[in-house]
Each structure stands twice: as structure tokens, then as C-alpha cells.
Amino acid sequence: MGFNDAVFTDTIAAVATAVAPGEGSVAIVRISGNGAEAIGRQLFAAPGQQSWESHRVLYGHVVDPASGERLDEALLLLMRAPRSFTREDVVELHCHGGLVAVQRVLELVLAAGARRALPGEFSQRAFLNGRLDLTRAEAISEMITARSRRAAQLAMAGLDGGLQLRIGALRERLLDQLAELEARVDFEEDLPPLDGAAVTAELAAVQVELEQLVAEARQGELLRRGLRVAIVGRPNVGKSSLLNLLSRRERAIVTDLPGTTRDLLESELVLEGVPLTLLDTAGIRPTSDRVEQLGIERSRAALAAADAVLLLFDLSAGWSLEDQALRELVPEGVVLLVAGNKADGAGLPVGLVPPGDGEPADVRFSALTGAGRDELVAELLRRCGAGCLEGVQVALNARQRDLAAAAALSLGAALEAAAQQLPWDFWTIDLRAAVRALGEITGEAVSEAVLDRVFSRFCIGK
16 A cells, blocks of 8 residues: 555644743644544534535534533634545544633543654644645645744645645656656667767756755755854953844843843844844853852854854944953854954944955944944855855755665766766666655655654644
8 A cells, every 4th residue: 555545544633823821812622534534523512504514614612521521612613624734534623722611622632532743643644635735735744834024934835835836846857867767778679779969968957956955955044044143252242142132132131330231132133134043141251259150161162153253342342352262262163253242342344354455353343323234134144055045946855855866866867877877777776876865755665664754753633
């Protein structure tokens, strides 16, 4: 039985909406499987002559069949197969929000014969039943976890099938070449000569497109995952003021007293479509204060864990030995941007510093007036590889990127076999590997273990 011929005998259920104590006006309990409608009829009392028709909303109450107690006033939506998300019978109970009411309803559903759904199991059934390809299924998870508008747009492009169409088209082109090669392996004497140059040109063209997708995937990852940026500097150089300037709110305590920030302060924000976690660290300096020492230790750890470090120094005081010592603490491979603050007091122009003028700062700004803020943000994103993301229309996730990169490498090996003028069957070995990798991206050639790993990262209820 193939994946798209999957038949599930059990019925699953889960809360399909985010719920929190006292928050959310509506919560949905979703039930999917052969027993979904029977469970709905057992637990839902619809007064009057309301008809149980597919894709029709019923009004009534969720009732405990054992005691007759009404648990909640609710709506029921019945979606009979195959016109549902999972292509199974689906019942949704739209209850009041919060924790207690919806959990009591879910407990009744489970007691009536459903089992608790695993993370991503509804989406996994939609894939196995042919409702979604794997790229669309993964795009659902990415839409839910999107941290910025641009990340949501990329997820929507995946949901619309843009990624599946692009990968599918590349795979079809490789399959065409593979068919030609395999035909020559078996029946070369009965067929006209194969134009090897045309085959290699097509393989090279597909390889270039795959490498472009891999490059765009790294940019897409920035939009999905975001960046962790540690703001470091000596005490009282304006780290907390910069954090407030970027986040446009008074998140950090700003005073003239050195050592005010004694712990890491985190601020989540989106700059130019890129999610950022800014870490406002304690000023690193010798101190006998044990509490401040703990903050400094955490600052050092933040340097190692950050994607980028924004090193601030005071332009009015000039670059010092302590500033240089901080610069040398930044781990190798971590993006570093040196920013000079208090340009207003130093009487210097703000913005990017021309290379070669001897200034230790890469950019000058004023946290007090906000001048130079935009140049600082643009330079930081540029150095992190996130300077120009508007051209990215679809983006592979990490799993898909690795497979696309593997396919490109396999095509490179096939082209090497061609360059060495090896027999056709040597070409086909690596070409089959490339086709298989692309099929694993869309789910056309994927193992059950891979599916379990993919869908286990989803939230429960989706």
C-alpha cells in the first residue's frame, strides 16, 4: 500500500486552537476519522429540526452522555470525507475559550472512542491521504510559527504550491534525461545516437537552479528563525538606550550609573522584515559585586551564542583599551559591527564611516536623537546576509535545503562522469540520486521515518 492509499481505522482528536487561562473567546476541538460523526452525534445535542448535513453549522450543547450534564454551549461543524482537511470525516466543536471548558469537552471526546492526536497528525493524514504534498504540509507549520510578515508571505507561497511546482518541474526535467539515458543503456543499438552535450547542458542548468534555491534558503532561514544580536560595550556607553531606540519602547533601564544592567535583557522585534532578538548585556568590566559578576558571565556566554555582536563605544570618550579588549572577546566567525554612539556630543556626522579613514567605528549614530539609526540597522542586516530579501519568493526550509544541496552535488558527480566520457550507466547512478532527493522534498519518494520526523515538529492539533 502506498502512502497515498493510506487507510486509518482509528479516530483522533485534539484542541486545534491556542488556549490560555482566561484568554480566547473560542476554542475548537477537532475530531478526524471514521468515528468522528458518531462521536459528534453522541456528545452534541442540537435542538429543533437541525439537519446533520456536511459543511453545515449546528447550534446546541455538548452533553455528558453518562450524566446528562451540559458542559458547554457550542457550535458543531461536520465535514464528511473527502471534503475536509484530512480527507476523512471531520467534526469540529467550537466551544468557549479558556482552559477548563475546552479540556472537559476534549476528555468527553476521548472517552467516546477517539484517541489523542500526536503533534502534526492531522497534517500527516492530509499528506498520506493525498490532500497535500509535503512542501505544502511543511508550509502550514511555517505559517503558524512565522515571526514576521515576510516569513508569513514565504509560508503562503509554499501553501499556494509555488515551491512544489518549482521542485516538481526540476525533477521532471531530470526524469526526462534519465529516461533517455536508461533507454540507451538497454536499447542503444535500436535508438538514434544520444546528444550527450544536450544532456549535460540540461543537467548543468538544473544544477544552477538548485544552487540558487539553496542560496535563497539561507536567506529564508533568516526570515523564519531570525537573528540573535548581542549588544556589548563598556558600562554607560548607551547599550540600553540603543535597545530602546530600536524597539521604540522603554524596555531597558537607562541611567548615568555604570553597571545598571546586571543581567541579560532580551527584546523581540522585527527590523526590515527580519525577526531579531536583541540581547542587552551587562557591561563587562572588573568588579567585586557578585551580582554584577554573574551578569558579566552571562554576557560572555551571550557573545558565544549570538549570530552577531553589536559593539558600542562612546565617541566622545574615544576608543579605549577596554573597548579593544571587548572586541577581542568576540568569537571568530560571529558577525561584528562596531558602532560609535553619542555622535551628537562628539560633533561628528552620523552614518556609515568611509573605509580607510582610521575610525574604529563602522557606523556612527546617536541613541539620544535617533540620528544614524537606519544606517546602523541596514549595515547590521547586510553583514548578517539579510540586507536584500525582497527578491526571495520561495524558500526551502532546512530539511528541503539539505536535499536540494545533495541533488546539486549528485548532478555535479553526473557531470563529472560525462566529462570523463564514462558509459551512460555511470551517468544514471548519480542522476537517480538527484531525482530521489528532489522527490523526498515533495514527498514523492520519502520514508515513513522521515515523515514521522517532519510532522513531529508540528504543534498538537495541526
